Amino acid sequence: MKLKSNILVCALLAALMLPASLLAADATEYKLELAKAKATLRDAESKVQLWSTSEILLEDADKAAASGDYELAVKLATEARLHGELAVATAEREKKHWQKNVPK
Amino acid sequence: MKRFLTACFLFMLMANVYASPETDRLALREFFAQRFPDLDLNEMINGLYAFDEGAREQWLEMEDFPPYEIAIEEGEEIFNTPFANGKGYADCFENGGIGIKQNYPRFDADSGEVITLEYAINQCRTDNGEEPLPWMTDELAAISAYMAYTSRGNKMSVVIPDDPRALQAYESGKEYYYTRRGQLEFACENCHMQSAGSLLRADRLSGMLGQATHWPVYRSKWGEIGTLHKRFRECNEQVRAKPYDAQSQVYRELEYFLSYMSNGLEMNGPASRR
Numbered sequence: 418m419k420l421k422s423n424i425l426v427c428a429l430l431a432a433l434m435l436p437a438s439l440l441a442a443d444a445t446e447y448k449l450e451l452a453k454a455k456a457t458l459r460d461a462e463s464k465v466q467l468w469s470t471s472e473i474l475l476e477d478a479d480k481a482a483a484s485g486d487y488e489l490a491v492k493l494a495t496e497a498r499l500h501g502e503l504a505v506a507t508a509e510r511e512k513k514h515w516q517k518n519v520p521k
Numbered sequence: 522m523k524r525f526l527t528a529c530f531l532f533m534l535m536a537n538v539y540a541s542p543e544t545d546r547l548a549l550r551e552f553f554a555q556r557f558p559d560l561d562l563n564e565m566i567n568g569l570y571a572f573d574e575g576a577r578e579q580w581l582e583m584e585d586f587p588p589y590e591i592a593i594e595e596g597e598e599i600f601n602t603p604f605a606n607g608k609g610y611a612d613c614f615e616n617g618g619i620g621i622k623q624n625y626p627r628f629d630a631d632s633g634e635v636i637t638l639e640y641a642i643n644q645c646r647t648d649n650g651e652e653p654l655p656w657m658t659d660e661l662a663a664i665s666a667y668m669a670y671t672s673r674g675n676k677m678s679v680v681i682p683d684d685p686r687a688l689q690a691y692e693s694g695k696e697y698y699y700t701r702r703g704q705l706e707f708a709c710e711n712c713h714m715q716s717a718g719s720l721l722r723a724d725r726l727s728g729m730l731g732q733a734t735h736w737p738v739y740r741s742k743w744g745e746i747g748t749l750h751k752r753f754r755e756c757n758e759q760v761r762a763k764p765y766d767a768q769s770q771v772y773r774e775l776e777y778f779l780s781y782m783s784n785g786l787e788m789n790g791p792a793s794r795r
Binding site: 462465466468469470471472507511515516518519520521 | 549695700701706
């Protein structure tokens with residue numbers, strides 16, 4: 418009976434730990450997110466729209482990854498990617514609209 | 522007939538997309554004439570002091586002992602010091618470099634580039650075997666200040682030659698000026714046209730007209746004299762856009778557009794600002 422309950426507890430603990438281990442960020446996930454962020458920021462830069470606040474996020478992400486904190490590293494890289502995406506969106510919108518502000 | 526109509530249509534389309542620089546300049550003057558009907562537009566070379574009487578009085582008092590005076594003297598001394606090869610800055614410029622700032626930036630047909638005065642100063646150095654000065658140094662700003670001083674009273678006369686590359690450079694500068702950018706999504710136009718004369722916290726915003734006539738500037742905030750490109754960088758930082766290097770192509774083209782818009786206005790550099 419005792420053995421049965423021990424097995425049950427172990428199974429429960431394993432079930433609880435499994436998603437956490439699946440969700441925890443690792444070096445591979447960080448590298449993927451970093452590559453995406455860098456590509457988006459390059460795109461923003463080519464459109465003369467890079468923000469001054471984006472690249473520093475990647476520097477901080479690199480430091481976090483170097484210290485083994487991949488969760489933070491992924492979070493920062495994702496934020497940098499979002500910066501890039503917003504900057505590109507501004508570039509695309511402004512390309513169509515900037516002329517409207519020129520006095521005629 | 523069909524070809525003729527197509528050509529006419531294309532011409533009208535192009536004319537609509539690319540107004541000539543002169544049409545732009547006149548429309549800009551009209552914009553400010555309507556925006557500030559009681560203001561003499563020639564006063565806009567004085568930036569925010571055209572709008573703010575109290576600040577203007579303080580500024581005029583400061584002009585009794587202008588903080589940029591030392592830079593003019595230093596610039597004159599450097600300007601007149603020969604290079605190692607015996608030549609000098611005067612040999613690189615028309616009229617010996619005196620009273621010519623109103624012609625800059627200019628378009629160089631050989632290189633296809635926009636040449637600002639600071640860019641030309643460094644070209645002069647490298648052509649004579651000297652090391653170029655770093656773009657953000659006091660020394661470069663001082664030479665520019667001296668040359669600006671000798672140009673006081675002349676009228677801004679920037680030329681966009683009949684060369685598609687020059688027009689493209691002008692258009693790129695114009696697009697930059699009117700495009701929102703940075704995390705705060707501000708265009709130069711938002712502050713210096715829409716909000717010109719308004720207060721931004723404790724500072725009154727200058728208008729676009731005349732913004733290129735008075736550089737370099739001694740800014741109390743900087744505690745030193747600096748070039749227009751230093752100010753471009755600061756503006757970019759304020760809206761959280763990544764600034765470009767001073768004398769980058771982007772900024773030279775922006776200066777080209779901005780200066781052309783001030784054509785006909787009196788040169789009054791160097792100047793002092795808060």
